[in-house]
Amino acid sequence: MASDAGADKARRKGGAATIYDVAELAGVSPSTVSRALGKPGRISAPTEARIRAAAEQLSFRINPMARALHTGRTSTLALVVADITNPVVFDIVRGAESAASAGGYTLVIAESQESSDAEAEAVQRLLPSVDGIILATSRLESDVIRELAAQKPVVLINRAVDGVAAILPDVEEGVAALLTHLHDLGHRSIAFLSGPATSWVSAQRWEHLLEETERRGMGLVEIGPNAPTIDGGREAFRRVRAAKVTAVVAFNDLIAIGLMQAMSSAGVRVPGQMSVAGFDDIFGSELIVPALTTVRSQLGLAGRRASSYLVSRLEDQDATSEEELLATELIVRGSTGPA
Amino acid sequence: MASDAGADKARRKGGAATIYDVAELAGVSPSTVSRALGKPGRISAPTEARIRAAAEQLSFRINPMARALHTGRTSTLALVVADITNPVVFDIVRGAESAASAGGYTLVIAESQESSDAEAEAVQRLLPSVDGIILATSRLESDVIRELAAQKPVVLINRAVDGVAAILPDVEEGVAALLTHLHDLGHRSIAFLSGPATSWVSAQRWEHLLEETERRGMGLVEIGPNAPTIDGGREAFRRVRAAKVTAVVAFNDLIAIGLMQAMSSAGVRVPGQMSVAGFDDIFGSELIVPALTTVRSQLGLAGRRASSYLVSRLEDQDATSEEELLATELIVRGSTGPA
DNA sequence: TTGTATGCGTTATCAC
DNA sequence: GTGATAACGCATACAA
Numbered sequence A, B: 001m002a003s004d005a006g007a008d009k010a011r012r013k014g015g016a017a018t019i020y021d022v023a024e025l026a027g028v029s030p031s032t033v034s035r036a037l038g039k040p041g042r043i044s045a046p047t048e049a050r051i052r053a054a055a056e057q058l059s060f061r062i063n064p065m066a067r068a069l070h071t072g073r074t075s076t077l078a079l080v081v082a083d084i085t086n087p088v089v090f091d092i093v094r095g096a097e098s099a100a101s102a103g104g105y106t107l108v109i110a111e112s113q114e115s116s117d118a119e120a121e122a123v124q125r126l127l128p129s130v131d132g133i134i135l136a137t138s139r140l141e142s143d144v145i146r147e148l149a150a151q152k153p154v155v156l157i158n159r160a161v162d163g164v165a166a167i168l169p170d171v172e173e174g175v176a177a178l179l180t181h182l183h184d185l186g187h188r189s190i191a192f193l194s195g196p197a198t199s200w201v202s203a204q205r206w207e208h209l210l211e212e213t214e215r216r217g218m219g220l221v222e223i224g225p226n227a228p229t230i231d232g233g234r235e236a237f238r239r240v241r242a243a244k245v246t247a248v249v250a251f252n253d254l255i256a257i258g259l260m261q262a263m264s265s266a267g268v269r270v271p272g273q274m275s276v277a278g279f280d281d282i283f284g285s286e287l288i289v290p291a292l293t294t295v296r297s298q299l300g301l302a303g304r305r306a307s308s309y310l311v312s313r314l315e316d317q318d319a320t321s322e323e324e325l326l327a328t329e330l331i332v333r334g335s336t337g338p339a
Numbered sequence C: 001t002t003g004t005a006t007g008c009g010t011t012a013t014c015a016c
Numbered sequence D: 001g002t003g004a005t006a007a008c009g010c011a012t013a014c015a016a
Helices: A005-010 A019-026 A030-038 A045-057 A064-071 A087-102 A116-129 A142-151 A171-184 A200-216 A230-235 A237-243 A253-266 A299-315 B005-010 B019-026 B030-038 B045-057 B064-071 B087-102 B116-129 B142-151 B171-184 B200-216 B230-235 B237-243 B253-266 B299-315
Strands: A076-081 A106-111 A132-136 A154-157 A165-169 A189-193 A219-223 A247-250 A275-280 A293-296 A323-326 A329-331 B076-081 B106-111 B132-136 B154-157 B165-169 B189-193 B219-223 B247-250 B275-280 B293-296 B323-326 B329-331
Touching (some): A019 A045, A076 A116, A087 B087, A116 B064, A116 B106, A165 A171, A237 A253, B087 B132, B106 B116, B142 B154, B171 B247, B230 B253, B237 B253
Parallel strands (some): A132 A154, A154 A165, B076 B132, B165 B323
């Protein structure tokens, strides 16, 4: 059915149909075809109908590269993440993909493996073929990011750089709720299991914890840096035990889960002997026993907003370049209890 | 530093540097630049050195679209998955991305949301701009897939279609191990919570279960189809309880987890009153209580192999188009016990 | 409203 | 070994 006699005659041998083939079949010039398909309404209705019919018959698909070569626009967005298997980024990927494709954009994805060099290389490789870039939990230096943003639209997730658009969790709110919760339970001495040394988010969370514990007259120590993984949490166990605190706040849920596993192995009861809380509310936090108390960030929404921002900035010219804060929410589960 | 006087003079105003700019700066013709960068060694050493220096100075990046327009090759692979947030696909995505970028290819990702129409649309949209396609747990009809494979290299994950390359888990092995395990525990009556009606993998697992239970004289009933999600497992609970079996094998871990949650809410003890097992060994299966007995598939490896296959087939001409089986492994944990 | 001519950046086919 | 030139498929300025 896809190979009518007319269609085959009009199509060049081998490759896919082009606007030239469509033009020949419809009896018009290639530019008319281009116009008909590009901006409907600019040509006469009967002609457009003929062209559409011909395109359909040849199952014509526009060649995005040829279009991009002329327009300079690829309708493609890049998403660079540190670690694809980190559950934190799953939701970001999905949100970004769905908003991108809803806007008619394709999403390409690259992984930096927590390495600043690898991230820079991935960005350079992708740069010429995308219209905009989403950097999630970037490990790049601020200057590099600013330089990048000068070349193409950039939006950050979980990272703030002056003058660059960013989608950020409203840490203050979540941290305050968490500390109120812990304070109410009687905890006065807390440890923070920090994330990677280069993590902007970790530094941010630490700052807010410091502020909020001071305000409430609670003690706070930092233990880290730690790899933002389950293993990272496991390895921190001995230092946590040595710290003699009654509650631990981990940089993220993965670290919290690893810590709880190590505690379970060592016979430390949670929350009986030690309360544990995390950040992000990833898949799995609800599954463990006891279920993890955590500060939920709206990662999926962050991904969606990031793509939407780029799309609107690419389509309209007049999009703002502000930081956008996403509310965080304290999810109280079984891993926190009385001191 | 990126803006030497010479560099600025040679670069066209505004856009990125082209081979013309490099050629001008190096004092050669554009075609020589193309050759120097494309196939090193075909031109004289000093000339090539000059060209490389000029390219470096202008921070020249080849324009992939322009190259693709002429060569017809984009150095891009597409990965189409049913549901990005399904933990099963996380590993696939990562494996595919790492092997793709290792081979010099970029990975674009699309989600079909378990819909055959959406999948077909995504494939059509991506088709012109990629060199090859990975279809993970595709919901497309076999004929559609074959037609697609005739246009561009295609590789399937968790799906078999005659004449199309595929990476498949060796279900037989895993299912046999699982049933031996259950049989040894005294189970004689089993229920299978099947996946989506269109899932090739679900049908495959069902077939093997049927075969192996027959061989062992065990009873088997199918309950389904079910959505391959935690909710899907929860919703199946009543039918499972009504079935009066002693063990349940779920299509995947997500369904198994959902079922266990429903059982926990209803006071049904696992594995005391009912044993539960799943497939895939996703992140989270080890976290729940009791930890889930499951047949592990090497999803990450599957993604990696899929990309590698496409890359080698695109680079060499003579890659085989066979099905490749990946060993599965029974992981015994706490959710299965004596009948 | 529609057709003609040109350029986007690269590679490949010729000459030299 | 190197340089001119055509071609890839499309979009647009200009002409009609």
